[in-house]
């Protein structure tokens with residue numbers, strides 16, 4: 001059974017800024033100009049982004065590189081820093097190397113977030129923090145990894161007068177599928193307004209091959225369930241989410257899953273609350 005577009009659906013689409021129409025070349029140009037303006041208008045000189053090997057950071061990374069190249073053509077000095085931020089040895093490291101070949105960043109930095117993440121977990125346990133079981137501990141460690149990546153990116157941006165680029169976009173934002181102040185923490189989000197299939201179309205138009213644009217999305221944060229797909233965690237597909245965000249009819253199950261996730265994670269898309 002499917003539901004017609006609801007007013008709630010329209011409100012969510014509007015709140016997340018999903019555009020009514022889409023054309024890949026136009027989306028690319030708009031985002032390159034956005035990135036150029038963010039540096040030039042603020043007198044800054046670097047873009048900083050973690051590259052996982054996944055679709056979102058590959059796409060955002062290539063846009064960043066094209067933006068700094070455009071700025072340099074205009075005699076404005078700008079550099080893109082692509083950060084590899086593995087937790088120890090990354091299972092799909094070859095995909096991350098391939099993504100870097102596609103992006104061709106000015107600079108690559110490799111920072112292993114495992115020592116800092118493990119040290120943080122150890123000190124929490126020494127301080128008396130207890131977990132329900134090994135899976136609970138692994139989940140909490142996953143969010144620590146995401147926040148260690150945030151710390152590394154801000155250290156690089158702070159060193160080079162840069163901006164931290166985030167890969168948040170409506171298909172993840174609607175599900176609240178990011179770590180608050182982890183990968184959710186950033187200065188600018190060039191993929192804003194795009195759902196997942198549109199990001200894939202942008203990647204294709206930028207010349208990404210099938211191994212990048214067809215890669216299964218994964219947060220890959222939990223060591224006990226490595227490479228677990230986002231869709232497995234959601235219980236619905238990105239196609240379902242994309243349809244919803246494009247105002248199409250979806251099943252009642254899909255609608256309920258999305259709306260529940262959206263409501264539950266509202267706090268992640270807002271500023272911290274304070275007394276009025």
Ligand SMILES: Nc1ncnc2c1ncn2[C@@H]1O[C@H](COP(=O)(O)OP(=O)(O)OC[C@H]2O[C@@H]([n+]3cccc(C(=O)O)c3)[C@H](O)[C@@H]2O)[C@@H](O)[C@H]1O
Pocket residue numbers: 142143146172176177178179180181182183218219220221230267
């Ligand atoms: N109602 C409320 N109002 C204000 N704040 C509220 C709140 N409820 C919880 N909170 C706060 O939020 C915290 C929970 O949020 P958070 O720390 O983010 O943790 P949480 O949402 O529990 O976990 C993050 C989820 O995002 C996924 N993720 C993370 C990173 C990357 C990706 C990816 O796709 O790449 C996916 C990850 O797999 C996991 O399922 C609570 O500990 C609490 O401090």
Ligand SMILES: Nc1ncnc2c1ncn2[C@@H]1O[C@H](COP(=O)(O)OP(=O)(O)OP(=O)(O)O)[C@@H](O)[C@H]1O
Pocket residue numbers: 049050051052053054055056057058083084085086087090149167172183215216217218219220
């Ligand atoms: N191992 C990693 N190395 C570097 N950056 C990472 C790593 N894992 C996550 N990140 C950063 O966190 C962001 C959020 O991860 P997320 O999984 O949503 O994106 P992705 O891996 O680029 O694409 P996809 O969602 O399709 O897997 C990434 O875009 C990237 O900037």
Ligand SMILES: [Mg+2]
Pocket residue numbers: 052054055217218219220
């Ligand atoms: Mg990923």
